[in-house]
Amino acid sequence: MRVDSTLSQLKSYFGENHLPSSYGVYFKNTLVALCHALEDHIIQQEGHPLVIATFQQGKWYQQESKRYAQIAQKSGKVVIASSFDSGFDGINSEDLSNVSLFEFGEDDVLVDEWNLIIVDTNYAAAVLTYELSPSEYSDQSRPKIDSERKFYGLWTFDRTIVEKSASILIDHFAKLDVDLAQKLADYQQKISQNISPLSADLTAVVSRIVSYLQTSQDQLITLNRQSQEMAKLEGQALKLNRNLKANKLQAFLRMAQKVDQRDLANPVASLQVAALSETLGQIIDLSTIGLRRLKLAGLLFRVGLAEAPREVFTNRASELNEKDLAFWRNRAVLSSQLLGSMTELASITKIVLHQLEYWDGSGQPQQLKGEEIPIESRILGLAIYFQELTQSRGTRSPLTPLQALEKCKKLSGIRFDPDLVQHLGTFIHLSEMGLATLPDNPSHVPSIWLEDDEGIRV
Numbered sequence: 001m002r003v004d005s006t007l008s009q010l011k012s013y014f015g016e017n018h019l020p021s022s023y024g025v026y027f028k029n030t031l032v033a034l035c036h037a038l039e040d041h042i043i044q045q046e047g048h049p050l051v052i053a054t055f056q057q058g059k060w061y062q063q064e065s066k067r068y069a070q071i072a073q074k075s076g077k078v079v080i081a082s083s084f085d086s087g088f089d090g091i092n093s094e095d096l097s098n099v100s101l102f103e104f105g106e107d108d109v110l111v112d113e114w115n116l117i118i119v120d121t122n123y124a125a126a127v128l129t130y131e132l133s134p135s136e137y138s139d140q141s142r143p144k145i146d147s148e149r150k151f152y153g154l155w156t157f158d159r160t161i162v163e164k165s166a167s168i169l170i171d172h173f174a175k176l177d178v179d180l181a182q183k184l185a186d187y188q189q190k191i192s193q194n195i196s197p198l199s200a201d202l203t204a205v206v207s208r209i210v211s212y213l214q215t216s217q218d219q220l221i222t223l224n225r226q227s228q229e230m231a232k233l234e235g236q237a238l239k240l241n242r243n244l245k246a247n248k249l250q251a252f253l254r255m256a257q258k259v260d261q262r263d264l265a266n267p268v269a270s271l272q273v274a275a276l277s278e279t280l281g282q283i284i285d286l287s288t289i290g291l292r293r294l295k296l297a298g299l300l301f302r303v304g305l306a307e308a309p310r311e312v313f314t315n316r317a318s319e320l321n322e323k324d325l326a327f328w329r330n331r332a333v334l335s336s337q338l339l340g341s342m343t344e345l346a347s348i349t350k351i352v353l354h355q356l357e358y359w360d361g362s363g364q365p366q367q368l369k370g371e372e373i374p375i376e377s378r379i380l381g382l383a384i385y386f387q388e389l390t391q392s393r394g395t396r397s398p399l400t401p402l403q404a405l406e407k408c409k410k411l412s413g414i415r416f417d418p419d420l421v422q423h424l425g426t427f428i429h430l431s432e433m434g435l436a437t438l439p440d441n442p443s444h445v446p447s448i449w450l451e452d453d454e455g456i457r458v
Contacts, residue, residue, distance in 0.1 A: 001130050001152060002109050002112070002130075004109050005109050005112070005113060005130050006109075006113060006115060006128055006130075006165060006168050006169060006172075007113075007128055007129070007130045007152060007153070007154075008130075009168050010128070010161065010164065010165060010168070013164060014161065014164070019154060019161070020154055020155075020156040020158060020161065022154045022155050022156060023152075023153070023154040024152075024153070024154070025132070025150050025151065025152055025153075026129065026150065026151050026152075026153050027148060027149070027150060027151075028148070028149040028150075028151065029148075031114060031127060031129055031151060031153065034116075034127045034155050035116045035127055038116060038118060038125050038127065039067060039071060039116070041125075042071050042074050042075060042118060043070050043071060043074055045074065046074070047074065047075075047120045047121070047122070048075060048076035048120070048121075049075050049076060049118050049119055049120035049191075050075070050076060050077050050079075050117075050118070050119045050120075050166065050184070050187055050188055050191060051071060051075045051077070051078045051079070051116075051117070051118055052078075052079045052081075052115065052116070052117040052166055052169050052170075053068070053078075053079070053080050053081070053115065053116050053117075054080075054081040054082070054110050054113050054114065054115045054169065055080070055081070055082040055114060056082075056110075056111060056112065056113070056114050056131070066367070068080060068099075069096065072096045072098055072099050073096075075098065076098060076187060076191075077098050077100070077183075077184060077187050078096075078098060078099045078100070079099075079100045079102065079169075079173065079184060080099065080100070080101050080102070081101075081102035081103075081104055081110055081169075081173070082102075082103070082104070083103065083104060083105075083106070083111070100177075100180055100184075102173055102176055102177070103176075104176070109172075110172070112130055112131045112133075113128075113129065113130050113131075114127075114129045114131070114151065114153075115127065115128050115129065115165070115169065117162060117165050117166050117169065118162070119159075119162060119163060119166055119188060119191055119192075120191065121191055121194050121195055121196045122195075122196040123157065123159075124157065124158075124159040124162035124163065125155075125156070125157050125162060126154075126155065126156055126161065126162045126165050127153065127154075127155045128153055128154055128155075128165055129151040129152065129153030129154075130151060130152045130153065131149065131150070131151050131152075132149075132150045132151065132152065137150070144341055159195075163188070163192065166188055167185070167188070170184045170185050170188065248342050249342070249344075249345070252300055252303055252338075252339065252342070252345075253299060253300070255303050255306050256270050256299055256300050256302070256303045257270070258306055259302055259303060259305050259306050262305075262306075262310070262313055263313040264313070264314075265313065265314065265391055265392050265393055266313075266387075266388065266391040266392075266393070268440065269302070269384075269387060269388070269391070270298065270299050270300070270301065270302070271299070271440065271441050271442065272387045272439075272440055272441075273298045273301060273380070273383050273384050273387050274295050274296075274297075274298025274299045274441075274442040275298070275439035275440060275441050275442045276298075276383040276386065276387060276438070276439060277294050277295065277297070277298040277376075277379050277380050277383040277442075278291055278294060278295045278298070278439070278442045278443065279427065279439055280379045280382070280383060280420060280423060280424060280427075281294045281295075281376070281379055283423045283426075283427065284375075284379075284419075284420075284423060286375070286376075290375075290376060293347050293348055293351060293376060294351065294376045294379060294380065295442045295443070296345075296348050297348050297351035297352050297355075297376060297380055298380060298383065298442065299442070300335065300339060300348065300352060301332075301335065301352055301355055301380060301384060302331055302335055303335045303338055303339065303352075304331055304332075304333075304334030304335030304336070304337065304338050305327065305331055305334065305335070308324075308327045308328075308331075309323075309324045309327060311324045312324055312327050312328050314394060315393070315394040316393050316394040316395065316396055319394050319395070329364070331356075332352060332353055332354070332355050332356045332364065332365065333353065333364075333365050335352050335353075336349045336350075336352045336353035339352060350374060350377075351374060351376040351377050351380060352377075352380075353365065353377075354366070354368060354373055354374055354377035354381075355377050355380045355381045355384060356381060357369075357372075357373040357377060357378075357381070358414065358415045358416075359373070359378075359413060359414060359415060359416055359417055359418070360413070360414050360415070363415070370417075373417075378416070378417045378420055379420060381415075381416065382408065382416050382417070382420050382421065382424060385407075385408065385411075385415075385416075386404050386405070386408055386424065389403070389404035389407055389408075390404050401428050401431065401432070401438060402428065402432065405424065405425055405428045408421050408424060408425075409421055409425065
């Protein structure tokens with residue numbers, strides 16, 4: 001860890017033995033949970049805190065920028081530091097006079113840090129971290145997925161530590177903008193001089209932290225279980241085919257099939273989504289390789305839900321509790337993280353990752369907008385939504401194809417590519433006239449999909 005890092009300076013100032021007991025090594029998933037819990041507290045409370053956030057290079061995502069626009073409305077001053085190419089355009093600092101943006105270079109110590117500091121008159125909180133270098137991982141512990149990356153870090157409500165951390169970062173910012181750093185220091189001092197004798201009730205935020213940590217841990221366990229399950233299925237596939245790459249792909253396909261089997265209300269989702277996606281791809285004249293990728297993405301679009309709670313398959317989103325809803329909202333990321341372990345599926349992983357991006361830029365996980373969204377992902381997202389509407393879910397009855405189409409039309413230009421909705425409408429109307437048939441299976445269904453658990457064709 002660099003000696004000029006925020007954590008190193010804290011250790012030097014207080015002494016390692018006087019740091020909070022939370023000091024240790026954290027998975028990225030855990031840090032995301034901690035930060036989101038504290039950010040939610042800002043949004044839900046009335047106050048005027050000083051908020052300092054530093055994001056790693058290239059890790060400032062657009063959905064976070066919108067989140068920080070909300071945070072700014074409930075804060076006195078907000079400082080965000082990240083690299084120049086990390087999506088600063090997602091938050092308009094000109095419209096938010098209390099927001100300051102710092103851009104740092106690739107040699108800045110903040111490249112390896114990820115911090116959140118909140119200082120208010122009635123409470124203070126911080127998450128302070130520094131990422132482990134590649135040499136600090138053993139061969140067995142190297143992260144296979146993004147959420148397994150590790151950080152030295154701590155989180156605390158100790159005002160003394162939080163205030164010192166804020167001062168360290170403000171001094172760092174002074175190298176970039178002396179005048180602004182002075183204004184931040186003055187604002188911090190103003191808060192310190194007006195500390196309320198009544199501390200804020202942090203019961204809710206602690207409860208939220210526990211809930212978020214449990215959810216992040218469950219998701220990490222889920223990914224690990226899925227990886228173990230995939231290894232098991234890969235071993236079974238090895239008996240059928242000595243080609244390692246084919247074995248791994250077959251393991252993914254088998255896992256996707258198991259997801260369908262768990263979804264008793266919609267056990268043909270993957271096949272029908274792949275089929276409809278392929279049909280829409282043919283209508284817009286996708287290349288042969290594009291159609292192959294799209295079909296495979298359709299078969300694997302929810303492979304990450306193999307170990308999700310059963311309620312995810314039986315209830316509507318509005319009927320899920322917070323923990324289960326997190327799995328549902330993160331299904332695209334979970335699936336892409338699992339597929340990301342096979343580099344040969346990089347193009348498929350990208351399609352699956354962006355299946356929940358919306359045409360107007362309000363989707364997940366990167367809030368891509370319009371044609372920034374890969375065309376295959378736009379097709380996949382529309383096919384998934386349409387197919388799901390034609391099946392029952394929780395208290396909702398299945399819709400007819402025409403009824404499902406009307407739902408899609410209402411989201412044209414908002415969630416979906418208008419041209420694709422129009423193409424879908426044309427096809428649905430042709431099918432209603434008997435001139436076309438809604439496909440139930442994609443062309444050339446992989447043989448693994450036609451086998452039972454003992455590998456026997458049925």
